[in-house]
Amino acid sequence: MSTQATGPVEMKSWDEHTWDGKRYDEATGPKQTTGGMTTAYRGDLEGTGDMRFLMSYPDDDTCRSTGYEVVTGTLAGRTGTFVLEHVGGFRDGVAEGTFTIVSATGDLTGLTGEGTVRWAQGEPGRYTIDYDLS
Structure with missing residues (x-):
């Protein structure tokens, strides 16, 4: 039986550039970018x-994204690290996506599950994780 975890997520930093090194907002029209983000759950x-x-x-005004996130913290009283595989995008002022837990270490070894994250522009983000922890 899965357990659900929810709460706010805050973006602490954002760094995004086109393949040729320009800031993502300095290039207009179709483009591809790469970057990084740090968050606080x-x-x-x-x-x-x-x-x-x-x-x-x-x-x-729109994009599709994919990425991997290493999360270090405490869930259900257990501390460790786990990796999320993200798929999502941005449209109409909202960034949202789904993720799958692909691995975990420490007291979180055996953690499996999936979830969602949503950020409306100018508002705090929210996450939901449906997980099993053996």
């Missing part, structure tokens, strides 16, 4: 995340 998960991603923009 609160609520049922207390921890920090370090994510690397790839993004593809068909225009300046």
Whole structure:
């Protein structure tokens, strides 16, 4: 039986550039970018995340993204590190996506599950994780 964890997630840093090194917002029209983000999770998960991603923009207002995030923290009273595989995008002022837990270490070894994350522009983010922890 799965357990659900929820709470706010705060973006602490964001770094995104086109393949040729320009800031993502300095290039207009279709483009591809790579970057990184650090996050702070609160609520049922207390921890920090370090994510690397790839993004593809068909225009300046929408994109699709994929990436991996290493989360270090405490979930269900257990401390460790786990990796999330993200797929998502940005449209109409909202960044949202899904993720799958692909590995875990420490007291979180055996953690499996999936979840969602959503950031409306100018608002705090929210996450939901449905997980099993043996």
